[in-house]
Amino acid sequence: MEIVWDAIALHLCVEVAARKRPEIALVSAGAGYDLGPEGPALPPGYADRVHAVLPRLHAAAVLHDSIVGQALDKPHKAPPYSMPGELVRQVTHGSWPTWRQLMETSPWNDYAGHQPSA
Incomplete structure (x- = not known):
């Protein structure tokens, strides 16, 4: 439960979350992609496939x-x-x-x- 709480609490604190355990860092990275992709480029068509199943x-x-x-x-x-x-x-x-x-x-x-x- 503490890991989930930390991941949610720190998801917009990119610098802090990146220094925490992988689960927390990944939630922060995912939130970043969700609001405007930052980081490595997603494979071509990946976002389209995800949004076909999970529309925004x-x-x-x-x-x-x-x-x-x-x-x-x-x-x-x-x-x-x-x-x-x-x-x-x-x-x-x-x-x-x-x-x-x-x-x-x-x-x-x-x-x-x-x-x-x-």
Whole structure:
């Protein structure tokens, strides 16, 4: 169960997943091919044969709509700078704070008295 959980949790973290056990790396590689083939070219006709048996059914559009719908319903699922957050930002035309604006809202006062080096 832990391997499956890790594979799902890390499937979009390509650099991390590639360093984990083969099952996890393969799920990540497969997700990459599913969203836009990256990596070695598939053999000619391979994708067509797979899609003849397992049609995509507008997979990318449905996935997008599902992610955005869940995030709008539960905003904690789409924090700024995350992939779900970016999809919501694109749909709502919202904006995100700059790094400095984000850090200035923290209680640590990291920018108080700071003189930029450049």
